[in-house]
Amino acid sequence: MLLGTIGTNWITKQFIEAAELTGQLQLAAVYSRHADTGASLVDAFGHGQVYTNMQAFLASDVDVVYIASPNALHAQQAIAAINAGKHVLVEKPLVTHPSQLADLQHALDAHPEVMLFEAMRQLYDPNFAVIKDVIAKHPVSGATLTYMKYSSRYDAYLAGENPNIFTTKFAGGALMDLGVYLVGSAVAWFGKPQSATYLPHLLASGVDGDGVARLAYPDFDVVLRMGKTTNAYTTSEIYFGRDTLSFDSPGELNDLRWLATDQTQQLSVPHADNPMVEEANFFARVLSEHDTAAFQRQWTLAKQIHTVMGDLRQGTDLIFEMDPK
Ligand SMILES: NC(=O)c1ccc[n+]([C@@H]2O[C@H](COP(=O)([O-])OP(=O)(O)OC[C@H]3O[C@@H](n4cnc5c(N)ncnc54)[C@H](OP(=O)(O)O)[C@@H]3O)[C@@H](O)[C@H]2O)c1
Structure with missing residues (x-):
């Protein structure tokens, strides 16, 4: 299958290598x-044609389009690619407002041959399945999931520049950039919560530099801590009464430990060096086999994730320029 890409930062190169x-x-x-x-x-790859005109790019003979542009462009570019009859892999977050899910559904309904995926890499990490398996076997009593990384662009923001990821114009900030990994993992592991609330700490630009969220389930709560202005070294944990599953963070699943009162067990399994290899393998298999059941499963999950993302912003002052008025 022929691959076309949108966005030329390092993540696109890493995805092409994986693909x-x-x-x-x-x-x-x-x-x-x-x-x-x-x-x-x-x-860098020695093949491929460059387009500076989007219409010409979408009219080319590519089968699949990978989108790694600023967040606020994802939904509209995905819809344009679907309407051009291309399969689409969109970087997280797939959408920046839940209303865009209906727009994507409309485009997919008009192009039933097309499949659309959110490229949320951790879902395809073999360690993600290990955690899912543990959850299936033990009753959960709560979780604290943390993903806080000092952004490589925060110094530029502090110096008065306007990097896309710290603007409301491009739907940046902690929830959209790193929180989406936490929400995505929580929904995939525990299902859709009964309620979701977010306490963002807003920067002067209007996006959230960091924040704390609570996802309420019938029998337990999940606390999410996300941030782009500090580094957290604390582990993430899922609680099972007396026992605890500990791991680095839902975005970086390297070191999984089962902590029981009398023993600690290492549960991690090896994964690829390039963290996008497993998702690329999944997409390639599903597209080449036209596995519509797998597509529908992931699309249903993506819709749940972004409904929760919308719920989290409800009632907060975290508002993006492109939000429906
Ligand atoms: N999965 C992961 O591990 C991972 C890691 C990093 C990022 N991401 C995701 O990848 C996406 C891109 O992130 P990024 O940090 O690379 O973003 P970025 O640097 O702000 O922009 C990405 C690309 O979009 C194009 N672009 C930049 N500003 C634009 C504008 N004003 N209008 C139209 N196009 C513009 C640029 O390509 P051209 O100049 O060539 O047009 C740029 O290379 C985000 O959605 C992010 O969440 C995922």
């Missing part, structure tokens, strides 16, 4: 607003 490792996807087209930026990505 080509599947042996089923090959880079054929790169969209960039700038010919020279597109050319340097194409040069």
Whole structure:
């Protein structure tokens, strides 16, 4: 299958490497607003054509489009690609407002041959399945999931620049960038919560630098801590009464430990060096086998995740420029 990409930052290069490792996807087209930026990505792989016109890019013979543009562009670019008859892999967050889910559904209904996936890499990490398996075997009594990383762009923000990820124009901030991993993991592991509330700490630009959320389930609560202005070294934990499952963070599943009163057991399994390899393998398999059941499962999960993301912003002052008025 021929792959086209939108966005030329490091994440796109990492995804193309992972996609080509599947042996089923090959880079054929790169969209960039700038010919020279597109050319340097194409040069890194030795093949592919650069487009600076979106319509021409979407009219090319690519089968699959990977979208890694700023968050606020994801839904509209995904809809344009679906309408052009391309399968679509969209970086997290798939949407920035839950109303866009209906727009995506409408486009998919008009193009039943097309599959759409949110590229939320941790869902495909083999350690994610290990955790899911533990949860299936033991009654959960709560969880604290943390993902806080000092952003490589925060210094520029503090210096008065306007990096996309710290703007409401591009739907940036902690919830959209890192919180989405926590919400995505919680919904995939525990299901859709009964209620979801968020206490964001807003920066002067209007996005959340960090925040704390609570997902309420009938028998337990899940606390989420997310942030882009500090580094957290604390582990994430899922509680099972006396026993605890501890791991780095839902976004980085390297070190899984089962902590019982009388013993500690290492549960981690090896995963690929490139953290996008497992998701690329999944997408390549599902697309090549036209596994519509797997697509529907992931699409249902994505809709649940982004309904919860919308619930979390309800009643807060975390408002993006493109939100429906
Ligand atoms: N899965 C992961 O591990 C992971 C890691 C990092 C990022 N991401 C996701 O990848 C996406 C991109 O993140 P990023 O940090 O790379 O974003 P970014 O640097 O702000 O923008 C990504 C690309 O979009 C294009 N772009 C930038 N500003 C634009 C504008 N004003 N209008 C239109 N296009 C613009 C640029 O490509 P051109 O200049 O070539 O057009 C740029 O390379 C985000 O959704 C993020 O959540 C995922």
